[in-house]
Amino acid sequence: MELTVLGSGTVAPSPTRTAASYWVTTGTTHLLLDCGAGTMHRMAAFGVPWAEVTHVALTHFHVDHWGEFPMLLFALRWGGEPARQRPLEVIGPVGLQDRLRHAASAFGEWILNPGYPLEIRELQPGDAYALDHEVELQTCKTPHTDESMAYSVRDKSGRLVYTGDTGPSDALADWALDCDLLLAECSLPDERSIETHLTPTQAGHLARKARAQRLVLTHFYPPVEEVDPAAVAADVYGGKVVAAKDGDRFTVGA
Numbered sequence: 001m002e003l004t005v006l007g008s009g010t011v012a013p014s015p016t017r018t019a020a021s022y023w024v025t026t027g028t029t030h031l032l033l034d035c036g037a038g039t040m041h042r043m044a045a046f047g048v049p050w051a052e053v054t055h056v057a058l059t060h061f062h063v064d065h066w067g068e069f070p071m072l073l074f075a076l077r078w079g080g081e082p083a084r085q086r087p088l089e090v091i092g093p094v095g096l097q098d099r100l101r102h103a104a105s106a107f108g109e110w111i112l113n114p115g116y117p118l119e120i121r122e123l124q125p126g127d128a129y130a131l132d133h134e135v136e137l138q139t140c141k142t143p144h145t146d147e148s149m150a151y152s153v154r155d156k157s158g159r160l161v162y163t164g165d166t167g168p169s170d171a172l173a174d175w176a177l178d179c180d181l182l183l184a185e186c187s188l189p190d191e192r193s194i195e196t197h198l199t200p201t202q203a204g205h206l207a208r209k210a211r212a213q214r215l216v217l218t219h220f221y222p223p224v225e226e227v228d229p230a231a232v233a234a235d236v237y238g239g240k241v242v243a244a245k246d247g248d249r250f251t252v253g254a
């Protein structure tokens, strides 16, 4: 399984980080985790086969996590050759169907009928769902918004856990136990800690409690970059920590 960080930023404008977006490839499955602003251009810049996306999984409905999803739907129809025929599966929290209906009121009915089959799947926290016969997606509630969830992607070589946006949560750490790569949000510096996001120290605690093999930090608001978030998290975690940059690639598991 290979992870490409498309966007390691947030809603805060940054010259180097676009909003939340991650590309995961395993076998013939190409999964886009979140689809914030900048996703389309980053996919082109980093050479991922964007037209071959099979699934999109959204963690929650904050705009920095799905604001560019309508662009993706439109691009798959009009932005490449040949126009897409095969289905696209979009996965998200309960309420996804309703949100997409509202988006169709704003942008047009093509949102729900983009010219290829759009399969909408709402998952509850705790669900497991097979993306194909070898890849399983699992979900876990996170303390951020009512609907927010973390995702785990497991194939025969390993397990990736992406927190989405979250505050500190022991239940999340237990659920992520023994993952090969923990992609954890790290929004704010320690002195600005709040209940709905993580600081470097809290991300380090999460990785330590989850016994993650590797910790990759992401979703940086500008103030957290004034410290060295990887070094702060590593002090608590004790393992190897990377502060993600847009374009970074990681192999997950064996």
Ligand SMILES: [Zn+2]
Pocket: 010, 011, 020, 062, 064, 065, 165, 219
């Ligand atoms: Zn966010």
Ligand SMILES: [Zn+2]
Pocket: 060, 062, 144, 165
């Ligand atoms: Zn959020």
